[in-house]
Structure formats: C-alpha cells, structure tokens
Amino acid sequence: MAPAPRVETNEIKSSALELIGNTPLVALDRLHPGPGRILAKCEFMNPGGSIKDRSSLYMINAALRNGELKPGNPILEVTSGNQGCGLAVVAAVKDHPLTIYMSAGNSEQRAIQMEACGAKCIRVPQVEGVYGKVTYADVQAAEEECLKTVEKTGHFLVNQFYNEANVQAHYEMTGPEIWRQTGGHVDAFVATAGTSGTFSGTSKYLKEKNPALKAYIVEPEGAEVIAGKPVWKACHKLQGSGYGVVPALFKYDVMDGTLSVSDEEAVQYKRLLGVKEGLYVGYTSGANVAAAVKLLQAGCLPEHAWVVTMLNDTGLKYSPTPDEVKSDDS
Ligand SMILES: Cc1ncc(COP(=O)(O)O)c(C=O)c1O
Incomplete structure (x- = not known):
C-alpha cells in the first residue's frame, strides 16, 4: 500500500526553540480560594525547565544579530544553573559549544541537565554558603573563574x-503573554529577582498597558536590598534570586513595593503547590506564591484582585531535605 501523503500541519514545532515561552497560566484556586485570585505562569514547562529559557533565546539571538557571536562559535556564561540549562537548549539547537561556570552550591541536577544537552559545566567551590544556599560571594567566585577564560580565549560571554x-525577552514575551491570557484583567504582578530580567521586562510591559497595575519584588528575608535594608542573612534557599545586591538591570520606576518571604514560607508554599495543585516546583516559585498570598491578605488591592506570578522552575531541579518533604502545611 502506498504511504499516506505527508500533510504539513502547524502542530509540528521546527525545534526545541519553538517550545520556549507561551507557557500556560494556571489559577491556584485550591491553594488560595480567595478573596482575590492567584494566576501563575508555568515556566517549568519551558524545554530547559525554567523561566531562563526565554532570556537564553533572546541573548543569543541578539548577539548573533549584532555580530558579537559568530555562528558556531563558543559561548561562556556564569549562572546559578537555570540560565545554563536554557543556554544549553539554545546552544544545542544552534550548534554552539557552551561552557558554564556555576557555584558548586547550586543544585547538581542543573549541571546534569545542561551536560545532557552537550554543555560543559565547571562547578566552582563555594567560598561562603553551603550546598543549596548560594551567596553573592559564591557567585563572584564562579564569575572570577569564568572571566579568566574569557580573557584567555576571547570567547563570547553572555x-x-x-x-x-x-529584560527585552520579558518585555516582548512574558508581559504580552500575561496581558493576552488574562484578557487585560491583571491587578498586580509579583516576582523574585536574580538578574531582575523577569521583573523589569514584564512589569514595564504590564504597566504600559495598565498604569494602575501594582508590581512587587519578592525578596528573601534577611537579604532585602531592594527594600533598602541591610543584609543579615545572605544564605537562603531561594537559589537564583536574592543575591543581596541591587541587580544592574533592576528598574525602580516599574516597582511599587517589595514583599519579604522566609525560607520556611517558601518551603511551605512549594509544598502546598504540590499537594493542593499538583504542581512540583522550586523554591522561588514557592516564594512567589507565598508573597502573592501575603499581598492579597494585606488588603491593599481591590477585594477580587487578580495577582499574576511565576512558577520559575521545576522541583526536579532540587534535592529537598527530608524535613521539607514531611513538613506540616496546616
Ligand atoms: C529558580 C529561579 N528563580 C528566579 C530567578 C530570577 O530570574 P531573573 O534572573 O529573571 O530575575 C532565577 C534566575 O536564575 C532562577 O533560577
């Protein structure tokens, strides 16, 4: 029998790059029955398992466009891991060698993932934190190693x-997606900040569409520098965010306030996302949702406000400690 003729459909993605972005928005109505509503972007559904796939795609495309990176040439970056996993997706599809410098304190699952996509991951010993808790000094140690290689080779540094x-990735993708998915009904946006690309780009777009929208940065308790407080707890569980320095890309004019979340609250809401919503996510996702609940409970938004936040990455990227798995969420 002759094979059936091939029919082109738009159901086939041409590569993993087309799987980046357009993540679903899910209502957390079981975790927070109201008043108000929390809607969360499922960033763990990106092919690299995190929100950082978006910026990976944008930064590589921008460098190829402006000639800083030539097709097929090597790429270097320092990361808490998720940027490395995202870059590994992009580098595999576009056929660039990729070397990532990451603190040994960041979860080893991320190193395994990026290496499975063909990247090389150099894990730099910690100078201050402990495994699972990475401080700014730890990131600086990884950066120092990376910069030595940049100096020696002249290879492109992301x-x-x-x-x-x-920032542009979130201004052109994340913000417009949220606006479209909510039908323009979004009263507040809440997000953690590492580089602050997510917060600065998304908030800028949403505020341009609705100047009344309120945007809040989520900071780990004890490392609330955007709130203007001194750092007394550099070591926390929110890997990838809250480095205790105001990020260079952060834009104060698109922020209305800050919300502080403790490790215990992040763990509690990470767990609640699993047991109430069936969503297995990482610590900054737990922190974002804890902060969104606090914001709705604070009474500073309209009673039936919709708060949008981000489920930044999958829980599969971490090794939770046994006490976390059993923790009581009552
Ligand atoms: C798990 C996680 N959450 C939040 C962030 C913060 O994202 P951004 O760098 O866009 O501020 C990162 C960044 O690496 C991350 O890995």
Missing part, C-alpha cells in the same frame, strides 16, 4: 546580569 536582551 553576561546575563548586564545584558539588556534579558
């Missing part, structure tokens, strides 16, 4: 903390 294409 530079996520200073790269405006990082």
Whole structure:
C-alpha cells in the first residue's frame, strides 16, 4: 500500500526553540480560594525547565544579530544553573559549544541537565554558603573563574546580569503573554529577582498597558536590598534570586513595593503547590506564591484582585531535605 501523503500541519514545532515561552497560566484556586485570585505562569514547562529559557533565546539571538557571536562559535556564561540549562537548549539547537561556570552550591541536577544537552559545566567551590544556599560571594567566585577564560580565549560571554536582551525577552514575551491570557484583567504582578530580567521586562510591559497595575519584588528575608535594608542573612534557599545586591538591570520606576518571604514560607508554599495543585516546583516559585498570598491578605488591592506570578522552575531541579518533604502545611 502506498504511504499516506505527508500533510504539513502547524502542530509540528521546527525545534526545541519553538517550545520556549507561551507557557500556560494556571489559577491556584485550591491553594488560595480567595478573596482575590492567584494566576501563575508555568515556566517549568519551558524545554530547559525554567523561566531562563526565554532570556537564553533572546541573548543569543541578539548577539548573533549584532555580530558579537559568530555562528558556531563558543559561548561562556556564569549562572546559578537555570540560565545554563536554557543556554544549553539554545546552544544545542544552534550548534554552539557552551561552557558554564556555576557555584558548586547550586543544585547538581542543573549541571546534569545542561551536560545532557552537550554543555560543559565547571562547578566552582563555594567560598561562603553551603550546598543549596548560594551567596553573592559564591557567585563572584564562579564569575572570577569564568572571566579568566574569557580573557584567555576571547570567547563570547553572555553576561546575563548586564545584558539588556534579558529584560527585552520579558518585555516582548512574558508581559504580552500575561496581558493576552488574562484578557487585560491583571491587578498586580509579583516576582523574585536574580538578574531582575523577569521583573523589569514584564512589569514595564504590564504597566504600559495598565498604569494602575501594582508590581512587587519578592525578596528573601534577611537579604532585602531592594527594600533598602541591610543584609543579615545572605544564605537562603531561594537559589537564583536574592543575591543581596541591587541587580544592574533592576528598574525602580516599574516597582511599587517589595514583599519579604522566609525560607520556611517558601518551603511551605512549594509544598502546598504540590499537594493542593499538583504542581512540583522550586523554591522561588514557592516564594512567589507565598508573597502573592501575603499581598492579597494585606488588603491593599481591590477585594477580587487578580495577582499574576511565576512558577520559575521545576522541583526536579532540587534535592529537598527530608524535613521539607514531611513538613506540616496546616
Ligand atoms: C529558580 C529561579 N528563580 C528566579 C530567578 C530570577 O530570574 P531573573 O534572573 O529573571 O530575575 C532565577 C534566575 O536564575 C532562577 O533560577
């Protein structure tokens, strides 16, 4: 029998790059029955398992467009891991060698993931924190190692903390997606900040669409520098955010306030997302949702406000400690 003729459909993605973005928005109505509503972007559904796929795609495309990166040439970056996993997706599809410098304190699942996509991951010993808790000094140690290689080789450094294409990814993708998915009904946006690309780009777009929208940064308790407080707890569980320095890409004019979340609250809401919503996510996702609940309970928004936040990455990227798995969520 002759094979059936091939029919082109738009159901086939041409590569993993087309799987980046357009993540679903899910209502957390079981975890927070009201008043008000929390809607969360499922960033763990990106092919690299986190929100950082978006900026990976934008930063590489921008560098190829402006000639900083030539097709097929090597790429270097320092990361808490998720940027490395996202870059590994992009580098695999576009066929670039990729070397990632990451603190040994960041979860080893991320190193395994990026190496499975063909990247090399150099895990730099910690100078201050402990495994699972990475401080700014630890990131600086990884950065120092990476910069030595940049100096020696002249290879392209992505530079996520200073790269405006990082912010642009969220201004052109995340913000418009939220606006479309909510039908323009969004009263507040809540997000943690590492580079602050997510917060700065998304908030800028949403505020342009609705100047009355309120945008809040989520900071780990004890490292609330955007709130203007001194750092007394550099070591916390919110890997990838809250480095205790105001990020260079952060824009104060698109922020209305800050919300502080303790490790215990992040763990509690990480667990609640699993047991009440069936969503297995990481610590900053737990922190975002804890902060959204606090915001709705604070009474500073209209009673039936919709708060949008981000489920930044999958829980599969971490090794929770046994006490966390059993923790009581009552
Ligand atoms: C798990 C996680 N949450 C939040 C963030 C913060 O995202 P951004 O760098 O866009 O501020 C990161 C960044 O690496 C991350 O890995």
